[in-house]
Amino acid sequence: MADGVKIKGTRDGxxxxxxxxxxPLLLADLRAQLNRSPGFFQGGKVALAVGSRPMTRAxxxxxxxxxxxxxxxxxxxxxxxxxxxxxxxxxxxxSASPPEEAPSxxxxxQEPAVIVRRTLRSGQSVRYPGHVVVIGDVNPGAEIVAGGxxxxxxxxxxxxxxxxxxxxxxxxxxxxxxxMQLRISGNIARSPESNRTKQKARPEVARVRGAEIVAxxxxx
Amino acid sequence: MPGKVITITSGxxxxxxxxxxxxxxxxxxxxxxxxxxxxxxxxxRNLDVVMGLENRIVYDLVDVVEGVCRLRQALIRDRRVxxxxxxxxxxxxxxxxxxxxxxxxxxxxxxxxxxxxxxxSPAGIEQGFQNAVxxxxxxIIVTTPEVSAVRDADxxxxxxxxxxxxxxxxxxxRLKPDxxxxxxxxxxxxxxxxxxxxxxxxxxxxxxxxxxxxxxxPIVLDGRSPAAQALDNIARRIMGEDIPMYQPAREEGFFSRxxxxxxxxx
Ligand SMILES: Nc1ncnc2c1ncn2[C@@H]1O[C@H](COP(=O)(O)OP(=O)(O)OP(=O)(O)O)[C@@H](O)[C@H]1O
Ligand SMILES: [Mg+2]
Numbered sequence: 001m002a003d004g005v006k007i008k009g010t011r012d013g014x015x016x017x018x019x020x021x022x023x024p025l026l027l028a029d030l031r032a033q034l035n036r037s038p039g040f041f042q043g044g045k046v047a048l049a050v051g052s053r054p055m056t057r058a059x060x061x062x063x064x065x066x067x068x069x070x071x072x073x074x075x076x077x078x079x080x081x082x083x084x085x086x087x088x089x090x091x092x093x094x095s096a097s098p099p100e101e102a103p104s105x106x107x108x109x110q111e112p113a114v115i116v117r118r119t120l121r122s123g124q125s126v127r128y129p130g131h132v133v134v135i136g137d138v139n140p141g142a143e144i145v146a147g148g149x150x151x152x153x154x155x156x157x158x159x160x161x162x163x164x165x166x167x168x169x170x171x172x173x174x175x176x177x178x179x180m181q182l183r184i185s186g187n188i189a190r191s192p193e194s195n196r197t198k199q200k201a202r203p204e205v206a207r208v209r210g211a212e213i214v215a216x217x218x219x220x
Numbered sequence: 221m222p223g224k225v226i227t228i229t230s231g232x233x234x235x236x237x238x239x240x241x242x243x244x245x246x247x248x249x250x251x252x253x254x255x256x257x258x259x260x261x262x263x264x265r266n267l268d269v270v271m272g273l274e275n276r277i278v279y280d281l282v283d284v285v286e287g288v289c290r291l292r293q294a295l296i297r298d299r300r301v302x303x304x305x306x307x308x309x310x311x312x313x314x315x316x317x318x319x320x321x322x323x324x325x326x327x328x329x330x331x332x333x334x335x336x337x338x339x340x341s342p343a344g345i346e347q348g349f350q351n352a353v354x355x356x357x358x359x360i361i362v363t364t365p366e367v368s369a370v371r372d373a374d375x376x377x378x379x380x381x382x383x384x385x386x387x388x389x390x391x392x393x394r395l396k397p398d399x400x401x402x403x404x405x406x407x408x409x410x411x412x413x414x415x416x417x418x419x420x421x422x423x424x425x426x427x428x429x430x431x432x433x434x435x436x437x438p439i440v441l442d443g444r445s446p447a448a449q450a451l452d453n454i455a456r457r458i459m460g461e462d463i464p465m466y467q468p469a470r471e472e473g474f475f476s477r478x479x480x481x482x483x484x485x486x
Contacts, residue, residue: 119416121378122371139414141371157414 005029007046008129014041016067017049023059031066037165040145043071044127052080057087064091113148120144120158129165140180146170155201168208173218177204182213189213222331223254226338226458227356231372233343235364236393239429240451241340242270246438247455249304253335256295258307258326260352261342262318265309272436273298273306282310285322291329300441305334315347320354327355336458345379353380359388360420365395365406374415389420391454396425419465421454423447 005026006017018026034041048063064074077088077095088095113131122141126132131148142158144150149171150162156174161183163170168185182189187208203218228241238261245257259267262282268274279294284307291307298304307326310317330337341352353359359380363373373390380388392411399405412419426447432439439448440455453463 118381121381122374124378137416139374141374 005033007033014044014046014127014129015049016046018051018053018063020051020053023062027062027066030063031069034067034070034072038070039161040127040129040147040164041070041072045073045075047076047078048074049078050081050084053084054081055079055084055087057090060084060087060091060093119154122158138174138179149173171205171207173203173205175203176201177206177215182206184208184213187211187213223334224336224357225327225331225355226336226358226360227260227341227353228338228360228362229341229349229352229376230343230362230369231345231374231376232363232369235343235362235369236391236423237343237362238267238270238340239433240360240362240391240393240423240454241338242267243438243440243448243451244455244458245304245336245338246271246298246301247440247452248336248338248458249298249301250440250452251455251459252302253459254303254333256305256307256330256334256337258330258337258339259309260318260323260339261348262309262313262315262351263311264342265311267340268296268306268308269436270433271298271306271438273308274436277308280308280310281326282313282317284326285318291326291333303334315342315351318351320350323351324355345376349376349379353383353385356385359385360391361388361415361417362391362393363411363415364393365400365408365411367406370406370411370414377415377417387417389418390415391421391423392419393423394425395422420457421450422465423450423454 004019004021006019008015008017016030046067060077067074074093077084077093078097079085079095080097085095085097113133114126114128116126116132116134117136119136120126120134120138120142122139125143127145129147132144132146132150134152134154137154138144138152138156138158138160140157144158145161145164147165148162148167150160152174154174155176155178157178157180159181160172160179162172163185166185170184172182172184184206185208189206204215205218206213206215228237230237241257245255249255257267258281259265260281268277273296276296279289281294283289284291284294295305295307298306327337339352339356342348361373361376363369377387380386390412392408395408396405400407408422424446426445428442428445429439429447432442439445440451442448456463
């Protein structure tokens with residue numbers, strides 16, 4: 001299915017694009033892709049790009065329903081077709097024609113990275129299909145979900161999920177690795193109580209070995 | 221020179237915002253500043269009660285915003301000091317009666333008339349908070365040294381940063397030095413390490429605050445208690461004085477503790 005459903009990360013968030021093909025097949029493909037890493041998409045907001053395909057309100061509603069199964073909402077529909085844009089407006093969705101030049105978007109498999117140059121505070125979160133680099137701290141109550149690795153040049157005390165789309169080889173490193181909860185792919189590690197007390201700060205890297213997450217000194 | 225509008229806020233409720241607003245207002249006025257304190261906690265007003273001015277309210281913030289009266293008419297003068305005024309909140313309205321744009325306008329007027337306007341914010345991250353910070357030049361975040369309060373303070377700091385109101389400065393309230401010493405309470409260092417913003421002052425737990433709150437007499441009027449002195453120090457730091465930070469909770473040896481007892485507290 002060369003041209004089916006693609007899910008990409010862009011600077012403005014996740015973009016779901018539908019290629020050519022029958023809608024029922026595309027819907028099945030979309031559902032399959034989402035269910036490969038439900039935790040990553042859960043509760044998210046996406047933009048939907050449907051090219052020049054003319055779509056009715058009922059067609060769009062079907063897509064909304066599939067996304068809705070994972071609590072995902074569409075915040076905008078991008079299409080060249082006036083009919084599709086009108087249908088989107090009827091459903092109360094923002095609609096737009098695509099920008100002239102293609103956005104510099106990044107595909108999930110291509111390992112791009114986003115750099116966050118500030119401390120992530122409680123209640124703030126970063127979700128990105130590629131790697132996430134934070135220059136600052138990740139405070140308790142903050143959250144990072146990344147398709148790839150997570151690197152924190154600071155104290156990591158929040159909740160992080162690396163390899164969230166199923167990549168067991170992803171790693172998490174931090175100058176001070178004291179996460180509230182750390183996940184890599186489907187594996188979970190919680191901060192042992194003793195870790196909460198202050199210890200000598202040293203950089204560590206967490207990775208999956210066997211079926212366990214282990215933290216080792218970070219010695220490049 | 222236009223005055224400064226400072227909003228006093230917190231994430232968690234009940235950490236001492238109203239107490240701090242009333243006392244800093246009083247202390248700044250005692251140091252000769254022209255001060256207005258504004259109760260932005262609409263529907264749950266209590267700055268007037270803590271200041272003992274409840275029985276003199278005629279108009280309130282919502283009346284000013286709706287043009288029922290002029291700002292001057294709504295300001296209640298506190299006769300215990302020279303230039304301290306209270307702009308009370310409406311008791312019977314809810315926070316949707318005021319918008320951030322209204323607050324920006326009120327703050328603009330206050331800046332013209334006063335050296336300092338202190339705004340007592342409601343707890344939380346909703347419209348009441350948005351109103352309270354809309355017109356602020358600076359924000360003070362109050363927290364107690366408890367994990368949940370610090371977590372919520374962190375959240376508020378994130379929101380303030382996102383609105384480009386600076387990271388703000390921090391007051392740690394209700395610190396219990398002996399509990400910190402036993403390791404049963406977060407220390408000042410622990411709190412500052414997480415929040416990573418400027419520390420403006422530390423107020424110890426002090427029974428005298430409860431008594432003064434109930435009497436409607438801000439504690440700085442009585443002067444000598446540890447909390448009164450800590451609040452006065454904060455007011456002087458706001459005025460730009462360089463007052464060293466007293467760290468009641470630092471792990472210290474017998475001799476330094478003895479030395480401090482000889483020198484006197486904060
Ligand atoms: N340092 C202190 N020592 C002892 N009691 C204190 C101290 N600071 C505040 N209190 C008490 O804590 C209670 C709550 O204080 P206050 O009303 O100032 O908090 P608040 O943050 O304004 O609450 P709200 O979020 O409900 O507006 C009051 O009873 C007050 O007397
Ligand atoms: Mg209050």
